[in-house]
Amino acid sequence: MEQAKNYLQMQKLLRPEQVKHSEYQAALYLLSTDAGLTDVAKRYISTEGINFSALKKATKGFDEPIRQAVDVAHNLFSYNSNCAVSPFDLSRMGYPMMDHMCNALFIAGDQYRVEVTQDKSGNWTLDLDSSRYEKNKQAQMFLEAxxxxxxxxxxxAMER
Structure with missing residues (x-):
């Protein structure tokens, strides 16, 4: 899977402790959805973090969905950044970008974890572990019951 390779390329540019943080995982997840975006993004990722200001300038000529992905990645990475992408914009993205955006929300919220593995054939796959989300959902349903x-x-008791 191309996204898995893209994700790994960017992940290698960071310190190991950074990769564990949900903010980094969400940002890399979105930045790995497009090979062209990944190629540009790699120039702005280092052990110091992700330089979103420079990345946004570098992607000005990209299609709108890619620029929106960068904007959302920035906001999920740094909650106080301005994000021009509205819920309405998200609702109009369609497949597959809408799925990527929703997944990134779960990743940033520490509900999903990104897992990149290699199968027996040597192919890389990117999977999302939703076990934390499922546990939270079960706990909430239990509390509601x-x-x-x-x-x-x-x-x-009041009727008595």
């Missing part, structure tokens, strides 16, 4: 049961018991 408990709350409903508590409300039912309270209602029954």
């Amino acid at each position: 408990l709350s409903k049961e508590a409300n039912l018991l309270e209602d029954m």
